[in-house]
Amino acid sequence: MNYKQILSIAIVAIFMVACATNPFTGKSTLALVPNSQILPMAFQQYDQFLTENKVINGTPQANMVKNVGQKISSAAERYLTANGYAGYLTDYRWEYNLVEDPAINAWCMPGGKIVFYTGIMPIAQNEAGVAAIMGHEVAHALANHGQQRMSAGQLQQLAAVGVAVGTASSENAAIYNQAFGVGSNVLGMLPFSRSHETEADRIGLTLMAIAGYDPLVGARLWERMSQQGGGAPPEFLSTHPANQTRINNIMQWAPEARAEARKYGVTTFKN
Numbered sequence: 001m002n003y004k005q006i007l008s009i010a011i012v013a014i015f016m017v018a019c020a021t022n023p024f025t026g027k028s029t030l031a032l033v034p035n036s037q038i039l040p041m042a043f044q045q046y047d048q049f050l051t052e053n054k055v056i057n058g059t060p061q062a063n064m065v066k067n068v069g070q071k072i073s074s075a076a077e078r079y080l081t082a083n084g085y086a087g088y089l090t091d092y093r094w095e096y097n098l099v100e101d102p103a104i105n106a107w108c109m110p111g112g113k114i115v116f117y118t119g120i121m122p123i124a125q126n127e128a129g130v131a132a133i134m135g136h137e138v139a140h141a142l143a144n145h146g147q148q149r150m151s152a153g154q155l156q157q158l159a160a161v162g163v164a165v166g167t168a169s170s171e172n173a174a175i176y177n178q179a180f181g182v183g184s185n186v187l188g189m190l191p192f193s194r195s196h197e198t199e200a201d202r203i204g205l206t207l208m209a210i211a212g213y214d215p216l217v218g219a220r221l222w223e224r225m226s227q228q229g230g231g232a233p234p235e236f237l238s239t240h241p242a243n244q245t246r247i248n249n250i251m252q253w254a255p256e257a258r259a260e261a262r263k264y265g266v267t268t269f270k271n
Ligand SMILES: [Zn+2]
Pocket: 136, 140, 192, 196, 197, 200, 239, 240
């Protein structure tokens, strides 16, 4: 390794390592690439995804995704403001789109860029089911889980090219899309760790409750997920195992999510 290589690695290392507090858990997490770099790349990937897929507009389902999305994002804003993190979402540009695709999938990129696939809608079943999925996916984004599941090498690569965001390469796009579960190709997806799944479930329940939805619907949703198998490829299930432990945890946490929501004046919960 020559001097130049060592220097560039050192610069990247200094550039990358920063700590952020997860506002939901109070835990310190490593924010390896700052939002100022991650978000422009997310917005670019999202726009590209929308041009390459069939976005549905104006149907009852598409409207439902947007409507629930606004309620979940406003719940996140209320929660973060109340807990002293008013600025946390400043750079978010919330967007909620339904795309025509039979895959059972949904995701939220950093910065609040959400996609639901038509394939997940029958499992979501109704507004409250959409809220359960969306609360969970938004929680992953808020807690920066996506970048934590990239490998150090991938992050280094991403950080190194961060300065040239406007011209993100297809290689960077691939890393990005893997980390955030974008697309229908299950093979390329990186799974969230079990602890990230648990954290996203818990935060998601709080968000859906503040948005006015019964958190217990989350348990029923995962029961329906667990009944999937044959037919459409279960993309979502490969990264989100629908097991009994998860369902039991959700039932156990639902009362505390409802109690939290009451602090925001929410007393009735749609199911
Ligand atoms: Zn998840």
